[in-house]
Amino acid sequence: MLDRDSIPSGPEVIEGTLNSLPDGPQRIDLIDSLLGQYVYTRPRRARELLCQQQQLLTDHAAALPKLENQTGRDYHFNYHLALASLESQEYRYEQADAPFRAALDIAEERGDIADRLEIYIAYTGHLSNLGQTEEASDYLDRCYRLLESYPSDQLRARAACRHGYLYLLYFSYPKATIKFLEAETLLTGDTIELSPKDHYFYSLTQAGIGAVYQNSGESDQAVAAFEKAIDRCERFDLRARLPWHQLNLGKELVSSGEYGEALTYFQSIVGSDANGSASALAAAYANMGVCYHHLGQTDQASTYLDRAEDLYRNEKSPERVELASIGFMRATLLMDNGQWGAAIRQINLTLPAAEVNERTSDPRLLSMVADAYLYLSIAHANTGDYQAAYHHHCTYDQYNLRFHNQIDIMRQQQFAAQFRAEEREQENKQLKLKASQLKLRALRAQMNPHFLYNALNSIQSFISTNNAATASKYLAKFAMLMRQSLEYTNREYISLEEERQFLTDYLEINRHLRFEGQLTFTVTLDGELEEDIIGIPTMILQPYVENAIEHGLRGQPSGHIDVAFLPDGEDHLLAIVTDNGIGRVKVSEVQARDPTRVHHQSRGTEITESRLQLLSDEQTNWVEITDLYHPDGEAAGTQVQVRIPFSDALPRRATG
Template sequence: MIHPQGEVPSRDEDFEQIEVVRELLDDYVYTKPRLARELLDRQRDLLETYEAQLPGLEHRTGHDYHLAYHLHLANLESQEYRHAAAAAPFRAALEIAEQRGDIADRLEVYLAYTGHLSNLGEIEAAGDYLDRCQRLLESYPSDRLSAHAACRHGYLYLLFFSYPKATMKFLEAETLLEGGTFELSPQDHYFYSLTQSGMGTIYQNSGESELAVAAFVKAIHRCETIGLRARLPWHQLNLGKELISGGEYQEALSYFEAVVESAANGSSRALAAAYANMGFCYHHLEQPERASGYLDRAEEIYRSEADPDLVELASIGFMRATLLMDASRWEEAIAQLQQSLPVAQVDEHTSDPRLLSMVADAYLYLSMAHATTGDYRSAYEHHCTYDHYNLRFHKQIDILRQQQFAAQFRAEEREQENRQLKLRASQLKLKALRAQMNPHFLYNALNSIQSFISTNNAATASKHLAKFAMLMRQSLEYANREYITLEEERQFLTDYLEINRHLRYEGKLTYRVSLHPDLEEDIIGVPTMILQPYVENAIEHGLRGQPEGHIDVEFFPDDDDHLLAIVTDNGIGRVRVREIQARDATRLHHKSRGTQITESRLQLLSDEDREWVKIIDLYGPDQEALGTQVKVRIPVSEMLPRRGGPNA
């Protein structure tokens, strides 16, 4: 909100402006970086002026404006790889999020900070924050934030050179961002472009240049379509560099020129990189004067930075020397190399392999230049110095590889621990569900016994009570086992139906439990009592109120890891059941507890997200209800023979 000169805005207008600026920054940090910097300055001034009154405003709007300010500033600096400038706002955002932020606030900050740590090469710290994100996402599921987390995870795997895992994470992020489950914000489009750039890097490092170019083009197209001006120059630089590696200097120039034409949308480092790469291209296109001019522009920008990039400055100086050497201007080349070496600021403590490599090459060029001019002594001395730095370079590469392998090992170890913890949690949940299953089954069965005793003679009731006791013993024995054999499941269902046949239907209930001949029932394991709730449902609801009925239970092969069980009854159908429940206030919203528990068990037993249970209403030619069919897809496990009989 801009006021005419001399007009003083009211406090309410300033409060309104604080909220408007926050909303604009959500967009401008990614689309209009120059304007975002101006707005951030304005937001800082407003927050400082109205510090005491902000809690009331934040309560009304639900936004923490200090958190938003620091996170916006950190993201803006991080996008331009100004790591030192991004550090302070990230620390402030982390402190606020952990002191008073909710789960969503923490996820946003942690995910942004993970990217910052990855850029700094702090792999283990980045992994720790990603672990925090994964734990938070379990209690705050979000496709949007899961996509952002997958993208960050992909870049972390890139640092480990784990390209297959990185690819899987980038594809996961891409799927979520293209899934249509939420409307994409500028930040989401930004992550989409990062995902494509990450895929481009994988293809680039795998030598698949065409695929790398296609991925970088995809990232550029998304930025141009949405107007992500903050990120666009960096994607254009990535594509240009990939084209350079393929010797396509003229085409690469077009992308560097695009960066220059846009003035890199306010990113001085991206602009300097574009000029430096243009100089490199013109050098290879044998246009030394143009190459030198662009190198001058790049150096001027780098030197104007508060924290100049020594690697880039040294690189420019050494590139100038190669231009002079190509022109056989050996004395000038020697002078240029000697002038550029101090810029690199390399000493015995330097560990940056890029600087060590450049300095080694510089001494090699000095050796060649002195040899050409006949100064063999200097040539020999510089070649010895080249050997020294070249050896240090390779040693440092070995150290970095060892560190990367160690970090990768620790990351794999942490992932394994997380998998074990999740497995343990799943096992505990399954035990809890089985513990709920047993009293539920016992309650319903005892109700049937009570009804039978009150209406039939004692001798018959005693006989069936003994059979019931055996069934209870079986169910209690199975309670401590996650899986039983298909043979044991078949026998348990048969015994259960047999008891119900006499307890509930005076012998008028018929049933069949059958297995496909391809199923090896003594080897195949199924989750304990997994089908009993659906058989019970068929009796309790499907055949409800009928003097007789029939239930079919069939098992079929499905695939290597699953079988298909089908429970069919010839009862009254679900429509009629709902009508009956509608007239019974105590059962108006009833849903079988047993089937609810079983569906939860099936979800926990597999990582697959699919339909595990399908219920089909059966009708005759005249649309009369013929019963209900339930199809259950059951995960299976190979069972070893149990030693010492069924009670071992």
């Protein structure tokens, strides 16, 4: 059996223990512990451990359920999320997609609230990186809905950071700034004990702020933000992200013409071998080539461009933009040295590699190819071939026009994306407002005045008959019930355990204060339901229980109410409220004869059904009412079945 108290906590100690352990379940657990940190701090070692973990999870599949029950972890989920996060940090989005989806499937099939929040926040970032902004917004909305019920400054900071990057894609820089500043405030406050992942998000937040300043043309502020990101990575050894922040700062310095200072950051990347990231190392070499070119050191520039090209070509899917950029940079070096013929040959060699045709829409490629034809025009003019120079200048004009047309199309797409984002936000605000209004109406209608009046009247009766002990007992129960009612209305979800207890207390008070002990009831839960973990919408069933009392059992000296909760698929419960009252037909007849109740309708149940419709995208009959009859046809009561969407009220593990 795995004794978690005996497991070492520090990475170095865990590594030492790991080296002495044979393959087995405890090894799986130790690797899982290390991956949570190494994905951000030691990416090379994380890749080695991921390979080991993949094999261990296969070899010891039979032992995993018992191990996961002991530790509260889902090792397959953690493995896929760690792999996806590692690939994503290196901008390997295609490689990250499959493990992200695997982790998402696991979380939605069997994960708890912590798993779902973690993968939703991570997957939002992944979808944003792929440009799938609407789907990213959907997952971000899911995060915020869960965070309304399960507040966490740590998770809210991460969600705000992702939201900031989503706004960057919509070119909504003021809104992006607000979100990044929200994340920064939460991550620098006193409410969170920062993990390596939180420090990673802090660095992302600063990079996002830097990007906002870049787009606003405020270079000094952008540099300051990138420096904060680098400082955080260096102080907390976040090696996986550090090279990319150094690249961001170096590129910003290059754009400002500060080539010597930019070189120091690119050289730092090379000095650390980019912590194992071939893509970051290649980008550093390429940018060093640019710096040395502008500093007039042609040989050095050529050397580093060669190194960058070798690394890019060794990639499984070489980035043609980067390869084309290196080829054209070589041509500029040759032109600067007056080697016009060699420059022409270099450009003609690079143009086919750029693979630009009439369908190409990437403005980076169009801009580079346009510049290439301009260089060809200049080079041919310098060799005296003016006809070729004229021809290439005409081609340059065509590509330059395509480039600007594509920029115009992108601007139109940006405006359209901004409009859709604003429209979506307004729709969400309207839905939240409607939900808030329904909750307020539900609070007002929650406790029927008849119940309040009869309960207080019964307590007063106990007092007037000098039964002080009984009066005190039920006054305390009544006060507790009222306090819970007010407290729960501030929460979107409560645990199934809390709902069961509330209904039990509510029925117990009715039993003694309204029915003089003659009401019997049961509140039961199916054995498969984890009542302390499952969360359901706040006080969702009380209006139906109250209906059973007010309508079904009203005026009866005794009665019975049965409340049962059953599983209904993966995401819903079936709650059944059954009474042995007079039935709906008789109730209608009684109401027709009572002028005070002829227009009565249950506001609580009406509001509750509207709440259920807002809480799920499913189009279904949330409430079904069945009239019950004895064999002789006499009314035997009413049964109400309520289908309730549920979440997890509490995480099975802490978020990291």
